[in-house]
Amino acid sequence: MKQIGDIESFDVEAREGTLYVRHNLLISDADAFIQQVLLSLKTFDQDALEVNLNELQRIDSIGVAALNHIRKKMGERGVAVHFIGGQEHVRKKMKLFSMDETIKLQSETRSTFFEALGEGFYGFVNDYLKSYLILVANVVYWSVSDIFRSKLQRKGEFYNQAVLIGVNAAGIVAAMAFIIGLVLALQSASQLRHFGADIYIVDLTVIAMMREMGPLITAILVAGRSGSAIAAELATMKVTSELDALKTMGLHPLRFVVIPKMHGSIITMPFLTFLANIMGIIGGIVIAYWYLDITPLVFINRMAESLTNRDILIGIFKSLVFASIIVVTGSFFGLTVKHGAEGVGRVTTNAVVASLSLVFVADSLLGLIFY
Amino acid sequence: MNDFSVSLGDRTILSDISFDVYDKEITVILGRSGAGKSVLFKYLLGLFEIQKGTVVLLDKEISELEEDEQKELYLQLGVFYQNGGLLNSLTVGENIALPLEQHSDLSDELIAQIVKVKLNLVNLVDAYYLYPSQLSGGMLKRAALARAIVMDPVLLFCDEPGAGLDPLSLADLDELILNLRDQLGMSIVVVTHEVSSILRIADRVVFLDGGKVVFHGTIKEVFESDVQQVKVFFEKGRSI
Numbered sequence: 001m002k003q004i005g006d007i008e009s010f011d012v013e014a015r016e017g018t019l020y021v022r023h024n025l026l027i028s029d030a031d032a033f034i035q036q037v038l039l040s041l042k043t044f045d046q047d048a049l050e051v052n053l054n055e056l057q058r059i060d061s062i063g064v065a066a067l068n069h070i071r072k073k074m075g076e077r078g079v080a081v082h083f084i085g086g087q088e089h090v091r092k093k094m095k096l097f098s099m100d101e102t103i104k105l106q107s108e109t110r111s112t113f114f115e116a117l118g119e120g121f122y123g124f125v126n127d128y129l130k131s132y133l134i135l136v137a138n139v140v141y142w143s144v145s146d147i148f149r150s151k152l153q154r155k156g157e158f159y160n161q162a163v164l165i166g167v168n169a170a171g172i173v174a175a176m177a178f179i180i181g182l183v184l185a186l187q188s189a190s191q192l193r194h195f196g197a198d199i200y201i202v203d204l205t206v207i208a209m210m211r212e213m214g215p216l217i218t219a220i221l222v223a224g225r226s227g228s229a230i231a232a233e234l235a236t237m238k239v240t241s242e243l244d245a246l247k248t249m250g251l252h253p254l255r256f257v258v259i260p261k262m263h264g265s266i267i268t269m270p271f272l273t274f275l276a277n278i279m280g281i282i283g284g285i286v287i288a289y290w291y292l293d294i295t296p297l298v299f300i301n302r303m304a305e306s307l308t309n310r311d312i313l314i315g316i317f318k319s320l321v322f323a324s325i326i327v328v329t330g331s332f333f334g335l336t337v338k339h340g341a342e343g344v345g346r347v348t349t350n351a352v353v354a355s356l357s358l359v360f361v362a363d364s365l366l367g368l369i370f371y
Numbered sequence: 372m373n374d375f376s377v378s379l380g381d382r383t384i385l386s387d388i389s390f391d392v393y394d395k396e397i398t399v400i401l402g403r404s405g406a407g408k409s410v411l412f413k414y415l416l417g418l419f420e421i422q423k424g425t426v427v428l429l430d431k432e433i434s435e436l437e438e439d440e441q442k443e444l445y446l447q448l449g450v451f452y453q454n455g456g457l458l459n460s461l462t463v464g465e466n467i468a469l470p471l472e473q474h475s476d477l478s479d480e481l482i483a484q485i486v487k488v489k490l491n492l493v494n495l496v497d498a499y500y501l502y503p504s505q506l507s508g509g510m511l512k513r514a515a516l517a518r519a520i521v522m523d524p525v526l527l528f529c530d531e532p533g534a535g536l537d538p539l540s541l542a543d544l545d546e547l548i549l550n551l552r553d554q555l556g557m558s559i560v561v562v563t564h565e566v567s568s569i570l571r572i573a574d575r576v577v578f579l580d581g582g583k584v585v586f587h588g589t590i591k592e593v594f595e596s597d598v599q600q601v602k603v604f605f606e607k608g609r610s611i
Contacts, residue, residue, distance in 0.1 A: 026523075028475075031476040034481070061485060061488060062523065065481055068484065069481050069484065092554060096492070096554055096555075097488050098488075339459045339460055339503075340459030340503070341459060342459055343460070
């Protein structure tokens with residue numbers, strides 16, 4: 001096979017109403033060709049221009065497009081351009097690559113601002129809100145109804161999910177909760193010391209951890225770890241037609257894939273949250289001992305007085321709500337994936353952002369309810 | 372390709388492969404599944420490091436090319452992948468425009484015109500704004516072909532172009548490939564095992580079996596061949 005090698009570039013000459021194009025007009029020179037020709041024809045004042053292609057040795061599709069571009073530009077100035085001559089292969093390519101101007105691309109219609117706003121709102125309600133609420137209803141219903149129907153899931157799947165979502169997150173949750181407990185107590189200690197209210201560090205740390213920080217830290221970490229994983233897993237399954245395959249095997253994708261995750265997270269999240277609470281309180285005990293000379297025994301005694309069952313139960317209840325939000329949101333975004341591999345990345349990001357946003361909204365609402 | 376061999380550990384995948392691809396011809400590499408066609412295809416494109424032998428493309432030995440030279444060579448090649456290889460996040464128009472945007476200084480207006488021409492060539496103008504996920508199998512193949520030829524390559528490689536297509540779509544695609552040879556003078560290497568397609572488009576055939584070339588010749592010579600594997604392949608393939 002012959003290599004193209006170094007080929008001679010184009011040459012143009014405008015003379016007596018005719019433009020002579022010589023040598024080769026290929027992709028590498030197309031841009032320069034257009035600029036040079038338009039520049040040389042800047043003062044062209046006749047009604048018609050002939051482009052002589054007799055001495056053109058080679059042309060490719062981009063070269064043809066360049067010639068047609070010049071015809072279009074000159075046409076806008078009222079100059080009719082005619083291509084004349086040319087070797088057989090040049091004429092063949094001119095014909096093959098010349099565009100039929102009657103062919104119009106089916107472009108997207110542009111909406112006005114208010115139309116776009118309305119369409120956006122309608123799309124949000126119809127595509128997202130409605131589908132999300134339907135998914136919530138389905139997941140809640142099947143989570144309850146499938147508890148004792150183990151045949152609808154793979155053997156051991158609930159255990160796997162409990163380990164993946166809960167047990168594997170225990171280390172990071174414990175570490176982060178301990179640090180948050182430390183920081184919370186440290187910031188409180190410096191303020192409480194001014195008022196001689198050192199002992200209230202116990203109330204502040206314990207109640208904040210139990211009711212607010214414990215469930216929230218756990219939810220943030222689980223949303224980051226498992227929410228994204230759920231979305232990516234389901235999106236990949238959808239893109240690779242695995243969900244369709246489940247359906248055609250007579251298995252309900254949601255019940256087969258999502259419900260075990262729901263069960264796994266519902267069971268493990270309260271334990272993770274409780275672990276976060278304990279570790280946060282330990283952080284508080286460390287700071288109380290170092291900075292305020294409150295011994296662990298005094299701390300625990302005070303904790304028994306200030307902490308109520310209600311505080312513990314509110315935290316646990318929150319963790320159940322957060323677990324549901326994370327699994328449903330991750331699943332929702334995973335199931336709505338579009339456009340292949342890039343879509344998987346996008347829905348994974350969206351799932352984490354939406355999960356965290358919904359967790360914060362739910363936390364605020366529950367905070368108001370249980371105030 | 373000369374005395375080319377590939378081994379994976381102790382296992383020989385391809386052994387002493389030698390053949391030439393001729394100017395303005397369609398060379399079909401064929402063989403049964405597992406014969407080593409796809410591996411050979413990837414080595415032909417320089418995607419894997421050559422272990423033994425030489426692969427010369429457009430007078431350049433690909434294992435000796437520097438990165439810049441390799442890039443320059445790739446600009447003269449078009450590659451059509453089995454599954455299309457289109458980027459799912461881009462529309463068909465954007466996919467086809469991509470090589471032009473990256474490797475030329477052409478204006479957006481001109482690039483759009485060229486893309487339109489190439490889509491028109493494969494009868495797919497209406498798919499300009501569609502995403503690959505919105506295309507049928509046949510449309511996807513045609514869009515992939517449009518992208519493969521957008522830079523007017525001298526040499527076009529096609530990996531299983533007909534895989535998954537119905538006979539009519541396959542015939543349409545074959546016709547497009549023949550047009551590329553006849554009207555644009557492209558040299559084309561096609562990896563396939565579709566007998567109907569081979570009979571329609573092939574000028575030359577390279578038959579692989581067990582990682583070796585057992586036959587290399589023109590399509591006419593195929594029917595005169597005494598090589599048992601070739602005879603069986605075409606007899607059984609034609610009866611399907």
